[in-house]
Amino acid sequence: MVIPPEVVVEDRIEQLKENTKRTLMSISNPIKRMKLIDTIQRLGVGHHFEEEIHEVLENLPQVLPDDDLYTVALHFRLRRHNGLHTHPDIFHNYLDTNGKFKMSSNDDIEALLSLYEASYLGTNDEDILTHAKEFTTRQLERLVSELNPKLGAKVLLSLGLPRHFRMTRLEARRYIEEYGNEDDHNPIVLELAKLDYNHVQSLLRSELVEVTKWWKDLGLMNKLSFVRDRHIECFIWTVGLLPDKKYSGGRIELAKIIAILLVIDDIYDIYGSYEDLVLFTNAIRRWDLSEMKQLPEYMKICYIALYSTTSEICDKVFKEHGLSVQPFVHQTWIEMVEAYMVEVEWMKSGTMPTFEDYIKNGITTSGTCMALVHLFFLISEGVTQENMRQLLVPYPKFFSLAGTILRLWDDLGTSKEEQERGNVVSSIQLLMKEENITSEEEGRKQILQLIHELWKDLNAELVTPNALLVPIIKVALNMSRTSQVVYEHNEESYLTSVESQVEYMFFKSIDI
Structure with a gap:
């Protein structure tokens, strides 16, 4: 009997996971433990050790043996990143009598970088972390030109995109290569990261094949001349939101929903007449196939695609979790098309909305609430028919936070393209108008x-959550990270084109 190669790989991954787990739990030095946790999570395999990591971080002493700035900042960042509240007062020892951060002769670049990365996990009422961010940014920008090339590149990368903002799969891929070049790397952890990355990449490829087949079978490209082929871009979003292997089903279903959403978005933005859009909006409100009779042919095709796909997802949730979620899913689509209709009315009447009104409506048109509601039912555990309404009505605050970030990044990345396609309103122009800003560069800076x-x-939402909302809070954080990756393309930075992301995430495996 020949054992399939994938079985051999899976067995080896399990062995490496056990070895890594033993190492993590047997290290007595708390600083070495923290460094290992940091490495594991950066390499993209932290989800295999969530219970162990949580246990270690919860039981870490408040005062560590070597109470240097690097260690204190690492301690703070790891706990915050993993949803554990830690008070920023631990940084008071590093302030002078005026409340400003001070340089110590013992503080090196790694310590500054550690504090810099920690500062990005602060909340709005934590001034000390705002000061930390300003202080470390100034110091690192001043010193970077004096550093050796390897360390200088590391600092420039963080100044361009702090670790807290990086997309999990892209960062794992990048760091696996960096970590392998470090003299003190752990070969077991490195092998685990490489094998796991390739193993998950293979799974993602098979998911992409399934989504591609679904998209072709749906036939919107053949039936509607204006439909853009963006299902691969949709799948990048789902991988950004749900990077862990266990969320395979959620990725596939969300990719379908986003693909249909983009088609409907184009109908409201460009192709639909005002009268037809009113009919389509009313048909979505009633959510009944008989409503299709009064729709033009191209809208009938979109309506049946949306209706059948969402019905299949609701059936899937009912079979897997025993939850009847159709009313919630239907409501998200009503909210979507009504928000689209608000934009149509603005355009029709020549109304220039306020920045606040634009953002409030834009949270919905970004698709954030729609995506998070679907994923809440697809991936959450412990949700019951009884507590669904309590958890989702009204939507939690982090829905609107992630939605605003997505809307703003969308405008930063596509405002010129959208204006060319007929959408003249964006957050950048509205902010410039209200704040009397004359330079678009300054407007973008303020956004x-x-x-x-x-x-x-x-x-703040991450460290004060309802336990049942933790998985979807993590999705909201990942949505905000993915927004930047998708919409900010700079050839000289960490972020690259969508084509490069596809190549790295789906097709370019790591040499073992």
Whole structure:
């Protein structure tokens, strides 16, 4: 009997997981334990050890043996990243009499970088972390040109995109290569990361094949001339939101929903007449196939695609979790098309909305609430028919936070393209108008600052959650990370084109 190669790989992964787990739980030095946890999570295999990591971090002493800045900042960042509240007062020892951070002769670049990365997990009421961010940014920008090439590249990468903002799968791929070049790397952990990355990549490829087949079978490309082929882009989103292997089903279903959403978005933005859009909106409100009779042919095709796909997802949730979720799913689509219709009315009447009204409506048109509601039912555990309404009505605060970040990044990345396609309103132009900003560059800078402030509120949600909402809070964080990856493309930075992301995430495996 010949054992299939994938079985051999899976067995080896299990062996390496057990070895890594034993190492993590047997290390007595708390600082070495923290460094190993940090490495494991950066390599993209932290989800295999969630219970062990939580146990270690919960039981770490408040005062560590070597109470240096690097260690204190690492301790703070790891606990916050893993949803454990840690008070920022632990940084008070590093302030001078004026409350400003001070440089110590013992503080090296790694310590500054550790504090810099920790500062991005602060919340809006934690001024000390705001000061830490400003202080470390100044120091690192001042010193980076004096560093050796390897360390300088590391600092520039973090200044361009802090670790807290990086997309899990892309960062795992990048760091596996970096970690393998470190002299003190753990060969067992490195082998686990490589094998696991390739193993999950193989799974993602098979999921992409399934989504591609579904998209072709749906036939929207053949039936509707205006439909853009964006199902691969949709799948990038799902991998960003749900990077763990166990969420395979959730990725596939969400990719379908996003693909249909993009078609409907184009109908409201460009192709639908006002009268037809009113009919389509009313048909979605009633959610009845008999409503299709009054729709034009191209809208009938979209309506049946949406109706059948969402019905299949609701059936899947009922079979797997015993939950009847159709009313919640239907409501998200009503909210979507009504928000689209608000934009149509603005365009028709020549109304220029306020920045606040635009963002409030844009949270919905971004698809955030729609995606999070679907995923809440597809991936959450412990949800019952009784507590669903309590958890989702009204939507939790992190829905709107992630939605605002997504809307702002979308505008930063596509505002010129959208204007060419007929959408003249964006957050950048509205903010410039209200704040009397004459330079688009300055307007963009203020939008970026607003995104950073929203991240602080999102961080607060991570450390004060209802346990049942933890999985979907993590999805909201990942949505905010993926927004930046999808919409900010800079050839000189960590972020690259969608084509490069596809190549790295789905097709380019790591040499073992």
